[in-house]
């Protein structure tokens with residue numbers, strides 16, 4: 659994912675850099691173990707705190723972020739994001755805010771039943787959710803957030819105005835899109851889009867966007 663499409667282009671243009679760490683490289687003992695049984699029972703496995711802690715230390719080191727920096731109450735120079743269904747739900751407005759924040763972001767992808775609570779207690783970690791459902795691991799939520807943010811960085815998309823007009827950046831959904839051919843499976847492209855009448859096109863698109871927003875997500879218009 660990081661090395662295809664927009665995320666690849668953004669890297670090629672030098673607008674973003676990704677470093678991927680494998681938790682297993684920081685695992686315990688000969689088998690590089692990273693998980694263990696939960697205290698108190700209950701089933702499932704939990705990511706042990708030491709491998710996660712070592713990975714965080716290593717990340718701070720290669721990003722040149724001193725540990726003290728985050729402990730003196732100063733604003734941290736590194737954002738650590740733990741994707742979790744128990745976090746704040748990530749929205750487009752957050753993607754905009756993150757895209758303007760110069761700090762590097764570290765995504766700590768959980769797995770199994772999650773990570774040992776002491777990692778969350780002992781570090782300035784932000785908890786963010788991809789939505790009200792549960793996934794197997796934090797990789798996909800991290801990729802979603804990364805993708806949403808990177809496409810908003812200046813210079814990443816060829817049309818810098820494009821994201822402003824999209825769903826969730828205004829009060830309505832984006833409008834319905836058509837391309838060639840003019841007739842497909844008996845369905846014609848709405849005549850107005852071929853009319854060349856810019857004012858009518860704008861009006862048509864607004865109406866359609868409004869209609870669908872009202873039908874599917876009326877609260878966005880409130």
Ligand code: SAH
Pocket residue numbers: 740741742743744766767768769770771772773786787788789790791792793794795796797799
């Ligand atoms: N037992 C936990 C869920 C663990 S899911 C609970 O019920 O709250 C395993 C990992 O997947 C989590 O640690 C988290 O990193 C990731 N994950 C799962 N669903 C997610 C979501 N909706 N948003 C963000 N991360 C999620």
